[in-house]
Amino acid sequence: MAHIVTLNTPLREDWLAQLADVVTNPDELLHLLQIEADENLRAGQDARRLFALRVPRAFIARMEKGNPDDPLLRQVLTSRDEFIVAPGFSTDPLEEQHSVVPGLLHKYQNRALLLVKGGCAVNCRYCFRRHFPYAENQGNKRNWKVALEYIAAHPELDEIIFSGGDPLMAKDHELDWLLTQLAAIQHVTRLRLHRRMP
Structure with missing residues (x-):
């Protein structure tokens, strides 16, 4: 690492x-x-x-x-x-609740978002993922393997975004494993981190 x-x-x-x-x-x-x-x-x-x-x-x-x-x-x-429900309000504003495989969101042609961890250091009241079904999309090695197989099978994916919760809530050895696996997929050329932790 x-x-x-x-x-x-x-x-x-x-x-x-x-x-x-x-x-x-x-x-x-x-x-x-x-x-x-x-x-x-x-x-x-x-x-x-x-x-x-x-x-x-x-x-x-x-x-x-x-x-x-x-x-x-x-x-x-x-x-x-x-508690206020406004007209037009959605608990899924980014249309993320239907992932292609557990923990992987592939909405755009060349990029996918991998939910590394569901939790954050701080729960912000404005969190747009507060209603996300993290129980079905847990950040664990079993789900990551399925997501990595999907990424490897889709050569149009050149960018992967680590997100969550906060991906930096993962343990060092988990991040090391994910990065090593991702580096072996040649068509992935960019990695981004969506995080709030320093």
Whole structure:
């Protein structure tokens, strides 16, 4: 696997520990940020039934205490607006729920999107894949093998996009295996990563 050195990169163990130390309760999140839960904030707490609240404490540390309008907080805080169903709303806005093989979306002629992992470090309230059937499209070696066979059988595919959730949630050895397998498919000349993690 290629080794990339960057400055100020935390040790992998620290990164994993940060992912394990998450806040999943809106009351706890507001308490940590010293924000009083008014009627509007309390009304949105049930929205975590629609999509779980998941915020690492390291992300919370970047939020402004006492500010209910902090932009980072607004990305993750549950809202009663999530219960509003607007005319024309779709739970599948990108028409991704019908994959050709589990975990692989081939919508465009020369590229396919491989769902490497279903989870993210932070659950953003605006996530367009919050309704995606990840249980049927799990990022595991069995599904990846089927997806790689499909990619190998379709020479028009010259670009593969690793996505998810966040593909960087995969373990190093999983990414190494995927990259090695993909490198063996000669017609694949580009790899992109759709991610939010640093």
